[in-house]
Amino acid sequence: MAFDITRLQTRYEELRLERSGFTEVYREIARLFAPGRYRDDTASDYHLRAYPIDSKLVNSTGVLALRAMAAGLHGGMTSPVRPWFRLILQGNPAEVPDGLNAWLDLTTQTMQAVLHQSNFYSAIHGLYADLGAFGTALLVETADEDGIHFHLCNPGEFVIDINSNNEVDAFYRRMHMTARQIVDKFDNKNVPDFIKGQCEHTRNVTARYDVIHAVFPRNEFKTLGRVASTDKPYASVYFLLGSSSSSTGELTGLGGKPSILEEGGYDTFPAFAPRWDISNSDRYGISPAMQVLPDCKMLQAMTTTLRKLQHKAADPPLVVDQSLRATGVRLTPGGLSYFDSTRTGVTPVAPIHQPDAQTLQYSMQAIQEVEEIIKDGMYVELFRTFLDDERHNVTATEISARQSEKLVLLGPVLERLHKELLQPVIQRTFALMREWGALPPPPNNVDIINVDVTFESVLAQAQRASLSANIEQGVVFVGNLAQMAPEALDLLSADNTVRAYLDRIAAPASMLREQSEVEAIRQQRSEQQAQQQQMAMGNQALAEAGALADAAKTMGETRLGQGSVLDNLLGGPAGG
Numbered sequence: 169m170a171f172d173i174t175r176l177q178t179r180y181e182e183l184r185l186e187r188s189g190f191t192e193v194y195r196e197i198a199r200l201f202a203p204g205r206y207r208d209d210t211a212s213d214y215h216l217r218a219y220p221i222d223s224k225l226v227n228s229t230g231v232l233a234l235r236a237m238a239a240g241l242h243g244g245m246t247s248p249v250r251p252w253f254r255l256i257l258q259g260n261p262a263e264v265p266d267g268l269n270a271w272l273d274l275t276t277q278t279m280q281a282v283l284h285q286s287n288f289y290s291a292i293h294g295l296y297a298d299l300g301a302f303g304t305a306l307l308v309e310t311a312d313e314d315g316i317h318f319h320l321c322n323p324g325e326f327v328i329d330i331n332s333n334n335e336v337d338a339f340y341r342r343m344h345m346t347a348r349q350i351v352d353k354f355d356n357k358n359v360p361d362f363i364k365g366q367c368e369h370t371r372n373v374t375a376r377y378d379v380i381h382a383v384f385p386r387n388e389f390k391t392l393g394r395v396a397s398t399d400k401p402y403a404s405v406y407f408l409l410g411s412s413s414s415s416t417g418e419l420t421g422l423g424g425k426p427s428i429l430e431e432g433g434y435d436t437f438p439a440f441a442p443r444w445d446i447s448n449s450d451r452y453g454i455s456p457a458m459q460v461l462p463d464c465k466m467l468q469a470m471t472t473t474l475r476k477l478q479h480k481a482a483d484p485p486l487v488v489d490q491s492l493r494a495t496g497v498r499l500t501p502g503g504l505s506y507f508d509s510t511r512t513g514v515t516p517v518a519p520i521h522q523p524d525a526q527t528l529q530y531s532m533q534a535i536q537e538v539e540e541i542i543k544d545g546m547y548v549e550l551f552r553t554f555l556d557d558e559r560h561n562v563t564a565t566e567i568s569a570r571q572s573e574k575l576v577l578l579g580p581v582l583e584r585l586h587k588e589l590l591q592p593v594i595q596r597t598f599a600l601m602r603e604w605g606a607l608p609p610p611p612n613n614v615d616i617i618n619v620d621v622t623f624e625s626v627l628a629q630a631q632r633a634s635l636s637a638n639i640e641q642g643v644v645f646v647g648n649l650a651q652m653a654p655e656a657l658d659l660l661s662a663d664n665t666v667r668a669y670l671d672r673i674a675a676p677a678s679m680l681r682e683q684s685e686v687e688a689i690r691q692q693r694s695e696q697q698a699q700q701q702q703m704a705m706g707n708q709a710l711a712e713a714g715a716l717a718d719a720a721k722t723m724g725e726t727r728l729g730q731g732s733v734l735d736n737l738l739g740g741p742a743g744g
Contacts, residue, residue: 173407177426180340180380183327184209190452193461194302194324200464201230201457202301207324209342227471229539230464233546234457238297240551244627245585248289251280252625253594258618266684267611272619274608279597282316282606288593291318295442295589298323300546303444303455306339309593310438311600328441329384334449336441336588337402338384342409345379354406354429378409379429383439400433435603436596442589444581460545467538474531477523484519492516547578582627594621639669 191208198206203225225231246252255272283289291307298305298320306321306328321341329338347366351359366375386403410426443453457464488497497517543549598619601607643665649656670679681689 173405173426173428176382176405176407177380177410180327180382183329183340187327187452190302191324193458196461196465197301197455197457198323200225200461200468201234202297203231205298205301205323207322209324225468226475227467227535227539229467229542230457230460233543233548234297234300236548236551237300237456237546238293240547241296241300242289242293244551245582245590245623245625246289246292247625248284250626251276252628253280253590253621253623255279255594255598256620256622258620265611271608271610275598278606278608279594279601282597282601286316286318288316288318291320294320299442299444299453300455301457303453303458304328304441304451306341306439306441307589307593308341308439309596309600311604313604316597316600328451330449330451331385334446336439336451337437338382339439339441340383341381343379343381344376346374346376348374350377350379350408350429358427358429360408360427379406380409380426381406383434383437386433400435402434402437404430404432404434404438406430436599437592438596440589440592442585444584456546460542463538463541463545467535467542470531470535470538474528474535477528477531480521481523481528484522487518487520489516550578586623586628590623591621639665 194206195208198204253276255276257268257272295305295307302323304323306326308319308321310317310319321339325343326339326341328336328340331337345353347363350363351367356364363377382405383402386399386401406429408427408429443450444456445454446452447454486497486499598607643660646656646660
């Protein structure tokens, strides 16, 4: 037996209704910022059409700003040409088992290679664009014998749900599949007969049907019996969508009720649904494109007006003398028009209205101001730091110094992306590689469950640059104070300071020696110092003994009665 599929479809329709408040905004965003990305699923035939490129778009500032934002986030957070994450132990303990730091670095490099071999970097670039435009994105990660795969879902074709912690833990994705695709993907016994018949008789093979992929916590819906496949924590159900009659509310259409095509499950939630900015318990995020949408709409109107003014300036409306009505006026290059020059006070052809240069200049300046507002709202100046070819070696310190104000504004967004996107991606990729036996063998007697991730991308390092500067200032302060009060050094832990500083600058874990090696070096140094001290004491004792012997010899050879020191010790000159 299986899930209550009718209830599952009802839940999908409820979530879709809750998302409907964003539909009109998504359409405008797609038109002005992301042509071709949005899929409108509100049509009566459920046809998921890509929102077309608007022929009325007269200013592409929004499109170019979103492109710069996506490329900047890609280069600043997940650059494919430089390391952007590193595996560490949870809690960053002071004592690390021998060989574990080297294993963490090797595993990090292995995971980076696996991500390069997959489609992660192309998918994540599209996700950043969806996130900047629509405020919410959905990326699904799966694995098989061929490796890791990422599937980016188009805005408009999915709905999401959240748990009590405001974390996305369920999604329903709508796919418009042909009969041939359905038969090819799913088990033949689960495919309805009328769809199989279309493929067998080559009739309507390209006919499309709506298939829903639902992933949700398994305890969310009670089953009508035990699931045949697995009891994994997250259920995965593909079902053929039924249609609802508006008059009766009964399921009609393709076979009547919806039908299950496939059931399965996941050990961990396979999707990542980052939100740009959220308020309280909102499911869907607010994007920077939404915040500058009024400016972008105004920009289209202003640009349209400017183009009309420029057109009038280049090709103004004319007033023509009545005498030329019969012959006409040739305004083409080299054209000749004949006019009676004996008539005085008459201009044969003159413009009725021609915009002056000052009006054109004012209009262009006003448009540039609005364009700057849009670019500023989309963080173009900050993200272009990563895109400038002349500054491809820009450092995190330079970014922090030049763009500190914008980094502060962007800080909460970056933290949310780390929490809702990048950290779950690394954790799930690690789990999948471990499941498929793709991880390097860990050191003996080491538990690799408590593995965490830290980020060392340019943006992450720029955020931490101020923290490393604080450590440097603290060390300099204590060093200066120790010149007057040496006991100040007693408060400073050299080991903890070095660990904290290297962590802030995202230095490789393999830079630090193993704790046992550190203890051995310090033990050897202590023994050497003790030996040197003993040798120094022995040499000093020998020197003192030699000095005493010399003194005694001198005293023994000294004649009495001559006022020497020995005479004084004996009570005066002999015979006195």
